[in-house]
Amino acid sequence: MSTVLKSSTEETPTGSPANSAPAKRGFGSRMRRLNVPAGLGGWIWLAIIITPVYYVVITSLKTQEGYFGQNPLALPTSPTLENYQLVLEADFAKYFMNSTIVTLGAVIPTVLVSFMAAFAIVRGKGRFLKLVNGMFLMGLAIPLQATIIPIYLMIIRLNLYDSLLALMLPSIAFAIPLTVLILSNFIRDVPNELFESMRLDGCSEWQTMWRLALPLTRPAIVTVAIYNGLHVWNGFLLPLVLTQSPGLRVLPLALWTFQGEYSVNIPAVLASVVLSTLPILVLYVIGRRQLLAGLTAGFSK
Amino acid sequence: MSNAVSTAPKTATRGRTEGGQSGQRNAALAWLTLPALFFFLVFAVVPLAGVLILSFSSWDGIGAIGSAGMGNWFSVLADPGLYNALGLTFLIMIASWLVQTPISLLLGVFTAGSQRYRAALAVLYFLPLLLSSAAVAIAFKALLDPNFGLATGLGLPFLARDWLGVPHLALGLVIFVIAWQFVPFHTLIYQGGVRQIPKSLYEAAEIDGAGTIKQFFHITLPQLKYTIITSSTLMVVGSLTYFDLIFVLTGGGPGNSTRILALDMYLRGFRANLMGPASVIAVILVLIGLALALFLQRLGGKDKQGSQLEGM
Numbered sequence: 001m002s003t004v005l006k007s008s009t010e011e012t013p014t015g016s017p018a019n020s021a022p023a024k025r026g027f028g029s030r031m032r033r034l035n036v037p038a039g040l041g042g043w044i045w046l047a048i049i050i051t052p053v054y055y056v057v058i059t060s061l062k063t064q065e066g067y068f069g070q071n072p073l074a075l076p077t078s079p080t081l082e083n084y085q086l087v088l089e090a091d092f093a094k095y096f097m098n099s100t101i102v103t104l105g106a107v108i109p110t111v112l113v114s115f116m117a118a119f120a121i122v123r124g125k126g127r128f129l130k131l132v133n134g135m136f137l138m139g140l141a142i143p144l145q146a147t148i149i150p151i152y153l154m155i156i157r158l159n160l161y162d163s164l165l166a167l168m169l170p171s172i173a174f175a176i177p178l179t180v181l182i183l184s185n186f187i188r189d190v191p192n193e194l195f196e197s198m199r200l201d202g203c204s205e206w207q208t209m210w211r212l213a214l215p216l217t218r219p220a221i222v223t224v225a226i227y228n229g230l231h232v233w234n235g236f237l238l239p240l241v242l243t244q245s246p247g248l249r250v251l252p253l254a255l256w257t258f259q260g261e262y263s264v265n266i267p268a269v270l271a272s273v274v275l276s277t278l279p280i281l282v283l284y285v286i287g288r289r290q291l292l293a294g295l296t297a298g299f300s301k
Numbered sequence: 302m303s304n305a306v307s308t309a310p311k312t313a314t315r316g317r318t319e320g321g322q323s324g325q326r327n328a329a330l331a332w333l334t335l336p337a338l339f340f341f342l343v344f345a346v347v348p349l350a351g352v353l354i355l356s357f358s359s360w361d362g363i364g365a366i367g368s369a370g371m372g373n374w375f376s377v378l379a380d381p382g383l384y385n386a387l388g389l390t391f392l393i394m395i396a397s398w399l400v401q402t403p404i405s406l407l408l409g410v411f412t413a414g415s416q417r418y419r420a421a422l423a424v425l426y427f428l429p430l431l432l433s434s435a436a437v438a439i440a441f442k443a444l445l446d447p448n449f450g451l452a453t454g455l456g457l458p459f460l461a462r463d464w465l466g467v468p469h470l471a472l473g474l475v476i477f478v479i480a481w482q483f484v485p486f487h488t489l490i491y492q493g494g495v496r497q498i499p500k501s502l503y504e505a506a507e508i509d510g511a512g513t514i515k516q517f518f519h520i521t522l523p524q525l526k527y528t529i530i531t532s533s534t535l536m537v538v539g540s541l542t543y544f545d546l547i548f549v550l551t552g553g554g555p556g557n558s559t560r561i562l563a564l565d566m567y568l569r570g571f572r573a574n575l576m577g578p579a580s581v582i583a584v585i586l587v588l589i590g591l592a593l594a595l596f597l598q599r600l601g602g603k604d605k606q607g608s609q610l611e612g613m
Contacts, residue, residue, distance in 0.1 A: 042411050042422050045404070048481065049426055055451065056440045073454030109340075117337035124330035132334045139345055141594035143541045145563040146586040149570050149579055150351030151344065152362075173344030176337050205329050234433035236545035241571060252435040256549055259439050266443050273436045280431045288424065295489055 060271035083271035095254040106171035118183035139177035186220035223294025355580035373577040386565040409491020438549035468558035494528030
């Protein structure tokens, strides 16, 4: 660890000076700044990250014989998609739809109500808004798990047990604190002059919110939408406790039950792992820059 | 309402414009918080109160709810299982922090650099965050199979152990897999933090002849103080929620060697149908979460508390 420490320290500060005067330092110092231990540490971590992913993907393409007979890390000699076929025939499309419905049904209301609340908290003053803000901040420290039993009880009493709506409502509640926090940080960065000029034009707060704050906060909104979407999509406890019917399974739960049913067929289980991740991966590839920029700004203020 | 607001005196600073209109304006704004407040109160705050009430009740999850007085509390507090779960929760929390913080701090510093390959690495580092905990747990179970997993693949027989069958191995594995999944997120936080450090500090240090190690300890680390607190808060409070991963990976076993509080609560409540005692555990979980969050905010200094909470 200490070598990595030493080397990466050398890297950071160099970021600017090395860039500002690379020519004068010459080839020798450049070599020094390439810094083998830091790079090595980085690549080792990459290996740690990638090996399981690689293993899952190649194994999912193997036949049972290939799985039992081959070196586990070797590429499949005769790649097959039959595992994927098996998974897709096992109602994967339905689980996928369920996950999509729950995710959209939780994320859209979350972002909408949180944006309104964040706007009010930033623009307004007074005891009530302070109290609301303080409550949301406290909410950050409430672990969802701790409230699962009363939520279960409430959902039963509301006659929502074993429905997709049952998954959305608590998801919204628990996503609100962080979403309000990130959005209010962004709205706070909007120059006050802009709000003032909206007011001069005779706009109400309501109009200002939709016409000024919303467009300016769009990057943050995309960020929190993706972040919350990821959480809801991958959520496990709520579906485990609040649904029962196989027809209402969401992907992580389906994955878990599938693992129980097909535990002898590891390639098929891993194919289901790949399939459940694929949609998120596609979204990530599309929205990566936005997500990373937004998360960085949202969390490291 | 909007008229009242728009005719307010137009001074440069908002603070001064408020005046007599502020009450009305704030009332208008207060309405905007109600939808969020509704969801949060009904599905987070009410359950929080509910769990406290249920901790004094007896309920099997289906039938009627009865009163249990202090019974649940006495029985749970006298149960060695609680202290096992409590100890494991803190052990995993501390071990996770010790493992994840240095790695993600260094990776964050590393990926904040400007070379292209680092940016590419940072993209790949992010992958585990996209996977559900269920997927991660299933993948690692397969990967650690002594006969068909990594051990034979790499030809490293020492890896061919019964990882999920031996208590201390399972515990170590849980800590490792948690790090595998969550280090990327914290790397990202640190990367952002490092990028906000003014470059001029390093330039000045360089002129003063400070070496890179000195720069790290005298500039980078102190400048990252609040980033470290933010990351640690998320990490430590988040460690109370490793439920999914452990549930799928080990189910709390072997024996009770990975049965952390959240899992203990689930198993008591939804498997053993003892919702009362499970609620006691839940209350303890909430108290720990709040205490940790407050403690970590204090570490940041009282004056900075407000802005730190904003940073979370």
